[in-house]
Amino acid sequence: MTSSTTETVAVPATSTKLAAGQKHRVLSGMQPSADSLHLGNYIGALVNWVRMQDEYDAIFFIPDLHAITVPQDPAELAHRTRVTAAQYIAGGVDVDKCTLFVQSQVPEHAQLAWVLNCITGFGEASRMTQFKDKAQKQGTDQASVGLFTYPILQAADILLYQPHGVPVGEDQRQHVELSRDLANRFNSRFGETFQVPEAFIQKESAKIYDLQNPTAKMSKSAESPAGLINLLDDPKTTAKRIKSAVTDTETEIRFDREAKPGISNLLTIYSTISGQPVEKIVADYQGKMYGHLKVDLAELVTNHLTPIRERAQELLADPAELDRLLAHGADKAREIASATLADVYAKVGFLPYGGAR
Ligand code: ATP
Ligand code: LTN
Numbered sequence: 001m002t003s004s005t006t007e008t009v010a011v012p013a014t015s016t017k018l019a020a021g022q023k024h025r026v027l028s029g030m031q032p033s034a035d036s037l038h039l040g041n042y043i044g045a046l047v048n049w050v051r052m053q054d055e056y057d058a059i060f061f062i063p064d065l066h067a068i069t070v071p072q073d074p075a076e077l078a079h080r081t082r083v084t085a086a087q088y089i090a091g092g093v094d095v096d097k098c099t100l101f102v103q104s105q106v107p108e109h110a111q112l113a114w115v116l117n118c119i120t121g122f123g124e125a126s127r128m129t130q131f132k133d134k135a136q137k138q139g140t141d142q143a144s145v146g147l148f149t150y151p152i153l154q155a156a157d158i159l160l161y162q163p164h165g166v167p168v169g170e171d172q173r174q175h176v177e178l179s180r181d182l183a184n185r186f187n188s189r190f191g192e193t194f195q196v197p198e199a200f201i202q203k204e205s206a207k208i209y210d211l212q213n214p215t216a217k218m219s220k221s222a223e224s225p226a227g228l229i230n231l232l233d234d235p236k237t238t239a240k241r242i243k244s245a246v247t248d249t250e251t252e253i254r255f256d257r258e259a260k261p262g263i264s265n266l267l268t269i270y271s272t273i274s275g276q277p278v279e280k281i282v283a284d285y286q287g288k289m290y291g292h293l294k295v296d297l298a299e300l301v302t303n304h305l306t307p308i309r310e311r312a313q314e315l316l317a318d319p320a321e322l323d324r325l326l327a328h329g330a331d332k333a334r335e336i337a338s339a340t341l342a343d344v345y346a347k348v349g350f351l352p353y354g355g356a357r
Contacts, residue, residue, distance in 0.1 A: 087308070
C-alpha cells in the first residue's frame with residue numbers, strides 16, 4: 001500500500017533534537033478484546049503502525065492489564081492475547097524492526113501506575129469521558145476501580161518508554177493529554193524525568209464505518225456482526241458482508257460522506273487497500289452500478305486479507321514459538337522500562353534495593 005491516501009496519521013514536527021542515527025520513538029497498543037481484529041482496527045491502526053516502524057523506533061504492545069478492567073474469561077483472554085499478537089505480526093509488524101510485547105509480562109507498567117495514581121487528582125480522573133461512557137454502560141455500581149484508573153495505567157504505559165509520539169484514534173486524545181499532564185507534574189515536582197509525549201491522531205480518512213450502519217464506526221461492540229469485516233473470517237463471509245453492505249437508493253458512485261455514507265465507506269476501503277486515490281476509483285466506476293463496485297471490492301479485500309489470515313493461523317499453530325517471540329519483546333521492553341522506573345523510584349524517595357549505589 002502506497003500513495004498519500006494511506007497516510008493515516010498526522011505526524012506533527014516534534015521539537016526534540018536527535019543524535020545522528022537516532023530515531024524518534026512511538027508507542028501504541030490495542031486491547032486483546034476480540035477473537036479477531038476488524039478492518040477498522042487494521043486500516044485505522046495496524047497499517048499505520050507498520051508504516052511507522054521504518055521511520056521510528058516503534059514499540060507496540062498488547063494491553064492485557066487494561067483488558068481485565070472489565071470481566072474476562074481467563075482462557076478466552078489468553079487466547080485473544082495470542083490471536084492479537086499473531087494478527088499484529090501477520091499484518092506486518094516486524095519483531096526485528098520494532099519491540100512487540102504483552103503488557104502483563106513487563107511488571108514496571110503496574111509499578112509506575114501506582115506512583116502515577118498517587119499524583120493524579122480524584123476529580124481529574126473523574127473527568128475522563130471514556131470511563132463515564134463505559135461505567136454507564138455497565139451500571140456505575142458494577143464498574144471496577146480498575147476501569148476508573150484505566151487512563152493512569154495508560155499514562156504509565158506511555159511514560160515508561162519516553163516516546164515522542166503516541167499514534168491513537170481521536171477517542172484516546174484525552175488519555176494522552178492526561179499522560180502529558182502527569183509527565184509535566186512529575187517533572188516539576190521531582191525533577192526532569194519524563195519525555196512529554198504528543199498524540200499522533202489518526203486522520204479522519206482512515207476511519208471505517210459499519211457496513212450495515214454506515215454512520216457508526218466499525219466496532220467489535222456492534223450489535224450485529226453483519227457490518228464487520230474481520231481479519232480472521234473466511235473469505236466467503238467477508239465477500240458476503242461486502243456484497244450486502246447498506247447503500248442508498250441512487251445509482252451514482254461518488255464520495256459524499258453526508259448524503260452517501262455507505263458508498264463513501266466502500267470507496268474509502270477500496271482506496272486504502274488498493275492504494276489508489278478515491279477520485280480515480282470514482283472515475284473508473286462512472287456509469288457502473290453499485291453491484292460492480294461491491295463485487296470488485298469483495299475480491300480486492302479477500303485477496304488482501306487471505307495471506308494475513310493464513311500467516312496468523314500459521315503463527316497460532318505454534319503457540320510456543322509465538323510465546324518465545326513475545327518473551328523476547330518483553331525482555332527488550334524491560335530494558336527501557338526498568339531504567340525509567342528506577343529513576344522514578346529514586347526521585348520519589350524509595351530506598352535502593354540492596355543498599356545505596
Ligand atoms: P470498541 O468499539 O469496543 O471500543 P473497537 O473495535 O472500536 O472497540 P478499539 O480497541 O477501541 O476498537 O481500538 C483499537 C484501535 O483501532 C484504535 O487505534 C482505534 O482508533 C482503531 N479503530 C477502531 N475502530 C476503528 C474504525 N472503525 N476505523 C478506524 N480505526 C478504528
Ligand atoms: N486505551 C487504548 C489502548 C492502550 C494504549 C496504551 C494506546 C492502552 N495503553 C498506551 C496507546 C498507548 C485503546 O483502547 N485503544
